[in-house]
Amino acid sequence: MRITCPFCGERELGEFTYLGDAKPQRPAADAGEDAVYNYVYLRDNIAGVMSEHWYHGGGCRAWLKVTRNTLTHEISAVEAAAGAGAAKVGA
Amino acid sequence: MKYSIFSLARAALSGHKNWRPTWRDAAPKDRYDVVIIGGGGHGLATAWFLASEFGIRNVAVLEKGWIGSGNAGRNTTIIRSNYGLPGNTGFYELSMKLWERMEQDLNYNAMVSQRGVLNLYHSDAQRDAFARRGNTMRINGIDAELLDQAALRKMLPFLNFENARFPIQGGLLQRRGGTARHDAVVWGYAHAASALGVDIIQNCEVTGFTRDANGKVTGVETSRGKIGAGKVGMAVAGSSSRVAAMAGLRLPIESHVLQAFVSEAIKPLLPNVMTFGAGHFYVSQSDKGGLVFGGDIDGYNSYAQRGNLPVMEDVCEGGMALIPMIGRVRLLRQWGGIMDMSMDGTPIIDKSPVDGLYINAGWCYGGFKATPGSGFVFAHLLARDQSHKEAALFRLDRFQRGAMIDEKGQGAQPNLH
Ligand SMILES: Cc1cc2nc3c(=O)[nH]c(=O)nc-3n(C[C@H](O)[C@H](O)[C@H](O)COP(=O)(O)OP(=O)(O)OC[C@H]3O[C@@H](n4cnc5c(N)ncnc54)[C@H](O)[C@@H]3O)c2cc1C
Ligand SMILES: [Zn+2]
Numbered sequence: 001m002r003i004t005c006p007f008c009g010e011r012e013l014g015e016f017t018y019l020g021d022a023k024p025q026r027p028a029a030d031a032g033e034d035a036v037y038n039y040v041y042l043r044d045n046i047a048g049v050m051s052e053h054w055y056h057g058g059g060c061r062a063w064l065k066v067t068r069n070t071l072t073h074e075i076s077a078v079e080a081a082a083g084a085g086a087a088k089v090g091a
Numbered sequence: 092m093k094y095s096i097f098s099l100a101r102a103a104l105s106g107h108k109n110w111r112p113t114w115r116d117a118a119p120k121d122r123y124d125v126v127i128i129g130g131g132g133h134g135l136a137t138a139w140f141l142a143s144e145f146g147i148r149n150v151a152v153l154e155k156g157w158i159g160s161g162n163a164g165r166n167t168t169i170i171r172s173n174y175g176l177p178g179n180t181g182f183y184e185l186s187m188k189l190w191e192r193m194e195q196d197l198n199y200n201a202m203v204s205q206r207g208v209l210n211l212y213h214s215d216a217q218r219d220a221f222a223r224r225g226n227t228m229r230i231n232g233i234d235a236e237l238l239d240q241a242a243l244r245k246m247l248p249f250l251n252f253e254n255a256r257f258p259i260q261g262g263l264l265q266r267r268g269g270t271a272r273h274d275a276v277v278w279g280y281a282h283a284a285s286a287l288g289v290d291i292i293q294n295c296e297v298t299g300f301t302r303d304a305n306g307k308v309t310g311v312e313t314s315r316g317k318i319g320a321g322k323v324g325m326a327v328a329g330s331s332s333r334v335a336a337m338a339g340l341r342l343p344i345e346s347h348v349l350q351a352f353v354s355e356a357i358k359p360l361l362p363n364v365m366t367f368g369a370g371h372f373y374v375s376q377s378d379k380g381g382l383v384f385g386g387d388i389d390g391y392n393s394y395a396q397r398g399n400l401p402v403m404e405d406v407c408e409g410g411m412a413l414i415p416m417i418g419r420v421r422l423l424r425q426w427g428g429i430m431d432m433s434m435d436g437t438p439i440i441d442k443s444p445v446d447g448l449y450i451n452a453g454w455c456y457g458g459f460k461a462t463p464g465s466g467f468v469f470a471h472l473l474a475r476d477q478s479h480k481e482a483a484l485f486r487l488d489r490f491q492r493g494a495m496i497d498e499k500g501q502g503a504q505p506n507l508h
Contacts, residue, residue, distance in 0.1 A: 001399045014401035018391040018506060020345065033491075040503050041343040041434050041490040045332035047394045070346070070392045073399075 001073050003066060006080055008059040015058025022051045022065050022081070047071055053081055094198055113199075114281040117290035122319035123151045125473055126311055127326060128297045128334060130154025131163040132273075132459065133451055134326040135280035135291070136466020137473070139197070142287035144467070145474035150289045153313060155296035159277035162328045162458065165428035167351050167385045169364050169373060170460040171208040171268035172233055175224045178484035178496045179437065180231050185481045186464025187233075187267060193463055199279030201271050202378065207363035208268030209238075211250075211413070213257040217368055221263040228265070236264045246362070251415050257369035259413075270364060270375050276462060299337050300448070308338065308447035324449040324473050326465075329394070329429030331452035338445045342452065343434040343490050345505040347388045348427045349456050350398040352406065354420045356380030365413070372409025381423060384410060388432065388456065390506040398427045430456055435495035436508030440469055441478070441487040449473055450487060455508055 004010045021043055027035035044050075047070055054064045063081040068074065092098070092111055102110055125141060127134045130152050141147040154160075170190055172183035194201050212218045218237075225235035239261045240252060252259045281291055292315070299312040300323070310319035327334050329346045361376040374384035386406035389398045403425065411418055433439060433453030438461070443450045451469045454461060468482035478486070489495055490503075501507040 012401070013399050014404070020392070020504075020506070037491050042341040043332070043343070043345055044341065045345050045392065047333055047346075050392065052392070068391075071394050073393065073395050 001075070003054065003064070003075060004078050005056050005059055005062070005064060006078060007062055008056065011056070011059055015056060016064075017055045017057050019053040019055065021046070022053045049076070094200070113278055114285035114291055117151070117292050119151065119153075119292050119295065119313070119315050119318050120290065122310070123290070124149040124321045125324060126150075126318060126320035126322075127152045127324045128311065129161070129325060129327040129330075130158035130277075130281075130291060130293065131161045131326065131328055132159075132276050132280065132462035133328070133454070133465045133469070134324075135277060135284060136462050137324060137326060137451070137469045138289045138291075138466075139280045139284040139287070140467045140470035141474060142284055142289055143196075145470055147474055148288040150284075151318065152284070152289060152291050153295045153297055153311070153318070154291070154293050155314070157293050158281055158291060159274055162428040162430060163277050163462075164274055165351060165426060166273055166456075166459040167373065167375070167383050168270045168273045168459060169208065169268070169375065170203075170271055171265055171364075172460070173208065173210070173224065173228055173235065173263070173265045173268065174498060175227045176496050176498050179498060180227060180233070182464055182468070182481045182485070183460065184231065184233050185467070186461050189463035189467060190271065190460075191267075193276075193279070197279040197283040199275065199282050201275040201279045203271045204269045205267050206269040206375070207264055207266045209262045209264045209363055209365045211243075211259050211262045211365060211368045213260060213369045215260075218260055225263050234265055234267050236266070238262050238264055247365070249360075249414060249416055251413060254412055257367075257412060262365075268364065273459060280466070297334060297337070306446060308445055320447075322447055322449060322473055324451060324469060326451040326469065328452075328454060328458065329431055331431045331450070335443070335450070335452075338443065338448055340443060340445065342439075342450075343503075344431045344453055345392050346394055346429050347390070347432045347506060348393040348395060348398045348429055349385065349388045350402055350406070350425060350427045351383070351385045352403070352425045353377070353423050354382040354384075354417070355423045357382070357420060367409045367413045370405070370409040370412065372406055372413060374410065374414075382417065382420065388430070388506060389427075394429055396427050396429055430454060430458070432505035432508055434490055434503045434505060435497040436499055436501065437496040438465070438485050439487050440465065440472060440482045440485040442472070442476070443487065
């Protein structure tokens with residue numbers, strides 16, 4: 001598996017760190033315990049195409065959103081994740 | 092078929108031509124009292140304990156491939172009971188005690204070898220942590236010995252004691268730990284369960300649940316038709332989320348790949364199982380002579396049963412830091428298996444919120460050693476609708492209650508457990 005970072009180009013996997021599924025959204029502060037439990041602990045654990053967060057620690061140190069098939073490891077898209085790292089390139 | 096020195100001698104005299112299959116490959120019946128999904132170690136052990144301890148013999152084990160084709164046949168076969176947290180300590184010791192009598196119980200040679208498991212420490216802080224874990228074990232009646240460097244030099248003179256970054260100061264040894272032949276564990280449980288009437292049904296993939304008007308599970312839909320069940324227990328290792336989703340459940344689990352490695356066969360070298368304490372590397376030597384070793388999971392969600400090169404490199408570096416002389420041994424084979432990584436690194440053995448469905452999941456990469464214990468407590472839960480006392484903390488709702496059992500203290504990040 002190699003990941004093509006939008007900023008650095010194609011790099012070997014060892015440069016990246018995995019966070020996990022990009023889908024769970026942090027609930028609002030007053031959302032209640034169930035919503036927080038859901039967000040922190042429960043996962044779809046998708047067998048198939050999944051959108052996930054990776055960190056390019058051995059390169060540009062940006063957070064990336066990678067679309068990857070968990071059955072084959074095939075990567076179909078890599079983009080900057082929304083947030084601080086992405087702000088650098090105006091995404 | 093009962094195995095003994097006489098059956099072996101008889102078979103030898105007839106040129107080993109008269110061995111019969113050790114278990115019965117069954118076709119599905121319409122209905123069972125209990126259906127177990129998953130013909131790995133845990134599913135088969137559960138079926139055997141249901142039949143032998145709890146008197147429930149109208150049981151089927153449904154396996155989508157062949158029995159032992161999952162993690163039961165892919166792991167590095169290490170067994171031990173050196174856990175430090177309440178919930179784990181007692182459970183893994185229950186399992187260890189069952190390993191110690193398994194071969195007699197099953198009338199099957201599972202090559203259980205109590206060659207000792209040695210965890211090496213490389214700093215004062217790590218020694219203190221190991222001393223504490225050893226004390227926890229001993230207070231709970233489990234064997235543990237803290238060895239210093241001098242003792243280790245006598246036992247294992249070839250270790251890299253003077254490693255500049257990670258000098259070996261000593262180790263925590265559990266002599267009763269060791270290894271077992273993984274395939275034989277699967278076959279042994281199949282052999283003994285089958286003899287008590289359990290149907291072992293292969294090439295039978297569960298594709299859904301049948302439910303009554305109240306939502307209670309009444310059976311399973313499979314690639315070999317519908318099968319009715321009084322209760323359904325799932326023990327599908329890395330596939331727990333997928334099977335639970337068929338009943339509308341989401342679990343606190345991610346599926347991850349772990350790789351294992353075997354070298355070419357060499358003369359006897361390693362007397363026990365050992366683990367490197369400054370990285371992640373564990374190794375033992377199989378009776379065929381190959382070094383069997385592994386390390387970290389790859390770290391990303393996967394159902395692919397194969398891993399990537401960075402972990403392979405990391406594992407080999409760990410091996411070289413510990414035993415430099417293995418550098419010239421060639422790697423023979425390497426493979427991967429898919430495991431449930433739970434949110435606190437600890438298993439779940441509980442009733443599910445869906446009536447009639449019971450969960451045995453979240454084994455991470457320590458589930459082989461748990462095989463007999465898991466089978467016993469899961470059978471107890473299925474038979475009595477009550478957790479066994481040694482599994483009473485492995486509840487599904489513990490994350491909601493803040494009662495996690497996080498042996499590594501990593502928090503809700505499955506790839507770090
Ligand atoms: C490389 C590797 C090394 C490991 N090393 C160790 C170790 O040294 N010590 C240790 O204690 N543990 C170790 N483990 C962990 C251990 O192997 C697992 O936790 C344990 O085997 C899981 O339980 P099981 O044997 O029942 O799983 P499995 O053998 O995986 O059984 C689950 C079965 O369910 C079947 N299944 C899945 N979905 C369905 C369906 N829909 N219908 C029907 N059947 C289905 C699968 O085909 C599979 O056969 C290791 C794991 C791996 C991958
Ligand atoms: Zn980059």
